[in-house]
Amino acid sequence: MEFEKLILILIGASITNNFVLTYFLGICPFIGVSSKIDSAIGLGIATTFVMTLAATVTWLIYYYILVPFNLVFLQYVTFIIVIASLVQFVEMFIRKTSPPLYKALGIFLPLITTNCAILGLTLFMVLRDYNFLESIIFGLGAGVGFTLALVIMAGIREELKFADVPEPLKGAGITLIIAGLLALAFMGFGGIISSG
Amino acid sequence: MDNLILISILSMTGLGIFFAAVLAFAYKKLKVEDDPLVDEAVHILPGTNCGGCGYLSCHDFAEHLASGEEEDPGKCRVMTEEHREQLFQLLGKEEPASYPVIPLVHCAALDENKKPQAEYKGLRTCRAANLDFGGGMECEYGCMGFGDCCWVCPFDALHMIDGLPKVDIEKCTGCGKCAEACPRGVITMQEKKKDKIFYVACSSHDAALRVRKICGVGCIACGICEKLSPKGFFKITDDLSRANFDNQKDPEEVKPIAKKCPTKVIKEI
Numbered sequence: 001m002e003f004e005k006l007i008l009i010l011i012g013a014s015i016t017n018n019f020v021l022t023y024f025l026g027i028c029p030f031i032g033v034s035s036k037i038d039s040a041i042g043l044g045i046a047t048t049f050v051m052t053l054a055a056t057v058t059w060l061i062y063y064y065i066l067v068p069f070n071l072v073f074l075q076y077v078t079f080i081i082v083i084a085s086l087v088q089f090v091e092m093f094i095r096k097t098s099p100p101l102y103k104a105l106g107i108f109l110p111l112i113t114t115n116c117a118i119l120g121l122t123l124f125m126v127l128r129d130y131n132f133l134e135s136i137i138f139g140l141g142a143g144v145g146f147t148l149a150l151v152i153m154a155g156i157r158e159e160l161k162f163a164d165v166p167e168p169l170k171g172a173g174i175t176l177i178i179a180g181l182l183a184l185a186f187m188g189f190g191g192i193i194s195s196g
Numbered sequence: 197m198d199n200l201i202l203i204s205i206l207s208m209t210g211l212g213i214f215f216a217a218v219l220a221f222a223y224k225k226l227k228v229e230d231d232p233l234v235d236e237a238v239h240i241l242p243g244t245n246c247g248g249c250g251y252l253s254c255h256d257f258a259e260h261l262a263s264g265e266e267e268d269p270g271k272c273r274v275m276t277e278e279h280r281e282q283l284f285q286l287l288g289k290e291e292p293a294s295y296p297v298i299p300l301v302h303c304a305a306l307d308e309n310k311k312p313q314a315e316y317k318g319l320r321t322c323r324a325a326n327l328d329f330g331g332g333m334e335c336e337y338g339c340m341g342f343g344d345c346c347w348v349c350p351f352d353a354l355h356m357i358d359g360l361p362k363v364d365i366e367k368c369t370g371c372g373k374c375a376e377a378c379p380r381g382v383i384t385m386q387e388k389k390k391d392k393i394f395y396v397a398c399s400s401h402d403a404a405l406r407v408r409k410i411c412g413v414g415c416i417a418c419g420i421c422e423k424l425s426p427k428g429f430f431k432i433t434d435d436l437s438r439a440n441f442d443n444q445k446d447p448e449e450v451k452p453i454a455k456k457c458p459t460k461v462i463k464e465i
Contacts, residue, residue: 061211065207065211066207069203069204069207070200070203071200071203071204071207074204074207074208077208078208078211081211081212081215082215085215085218085219088219088222089218089219089222092222092223092226093222093226095226095228096226096227096228099228106252168327
């Protein structure tokens with residue numbers, strides 16, 4: 001039963017209730033870093049890492065510091081501190097290990113801090129009363145979903161270079177239309193699981 | 197209540213210190229040595245981040261210079277002479293002779309010359325107006341006068357006066373933002389090698405009759421300037437005369453020819 005629930009959370013967070021295409025969270029990097037598959041995968045992995053870690057750390061802080069001391073009203077501030085520190089850490093780590101990826105991601109790497117998908121994740125986690133293991137899986141699923149959306153988008157946009165796009169729609173216009181179509185396509189998953 | 201405030205302050209401080217410590221530790225472990233050359237170059241560069249060099253920011257430009265990917269430090273047009281020398285010295289490169297680069301406005305039609313064909317009520321920007329049949333202006337090549345070039349200028353060097361952008365040479369650094377902003381390509385950037393250069397202030401490829409009818413101060417491609425200049429100061433292609441600045445060695449030679457233009461569209465700057 002427990003295992004089944006974990007699988008449901010994973011699939012729910014990554015596909016049926018995809019953060020980008022269903023909740024429309026994290027649209028900025030979704031449009032900004034989806035022009036090349038390589039950097040999309042890089043940002044996807046970085047975001048997944050931050051999401052999983054953020055879910056883990058915020059769960060611990062929420063249930064072992066905030067709830068016992070009656071400080072739940074400080075959750076937003078606390079979560080943002082956690083996310084910002086994690087992003088700083090990931091930034092340093094990527095800069096050290098993979099300078100080309102660091103360059104390709106550019107400004108979008110520090111901007112993971114303000115990616116609302118991550119704050120959204122931590123708040124959903126609290127709202128839905130997930131336990132520790134569920135939270136980790138939820139973070140992982142959300143990250144995988146984010147990566148999936150980003151990579152699909154990047155793949156389409158790479159092919160788009162060969163397409164004959166009408167002049168006024170070139171650039172941002174056609175990208176937003178594709179994002180809308182992708183969101184419609186993901187609605188098709190909506191009926192698979194009722195809870196996510 | 198006091199207790200709650202105390203606990204909040206303490207726990208938040210504790211968390212802050214904890215994360216600061218983790219980050220400080222990670223910073224030590226994962227430190228990447230920056231090229232000291234980058235820092236020095238950044239200090240010399242103007243820091244306006246105008247993008248005139250083709251890079252995202254002054255820091256980005258400095259990084260490319262330091263790594264040797266970018267060979268020409270002169271791409272930054274905004275630096276003062278003194279800083280320019282310092283930068284070339286820092287990178288150990290010979291400084292080539294440089295000339296100021298100025299924007300040339302290839303249109304001479306003031307408000308009174310511009311014939312409207314319809315009333316334009318859309319967005320008051322050149323970009324929008326150009327998409328919408330040129331904002332109701334009859335000429336499809338000239339300046340529409342909404343002043344996109346003026347407000348993109350980071351140095352306040354362009355001002356719309358009587359429907360044409362006027363360049364303040366003192367303030368202009370030649371970054372080229374205005375030329376990029378003009379949807380009709382009326383503005384081009386030109387190296388000013390002599391103290392006076394002559395250019396054709398018109399972009400119209402229309403035939404003479406139409407130019408006379410809708411504007412009156414445009415190039416009618418009569419060919420006088422081309423015929424009078426055996427050294428090739430001007431060249432007419434597609435019903436439009438264009439100055440060949442490389443051939444304009446002596447301004448005194450060009451001046452009388454410029455004066456002969458029947459629509460007075462050859463301007464000196």
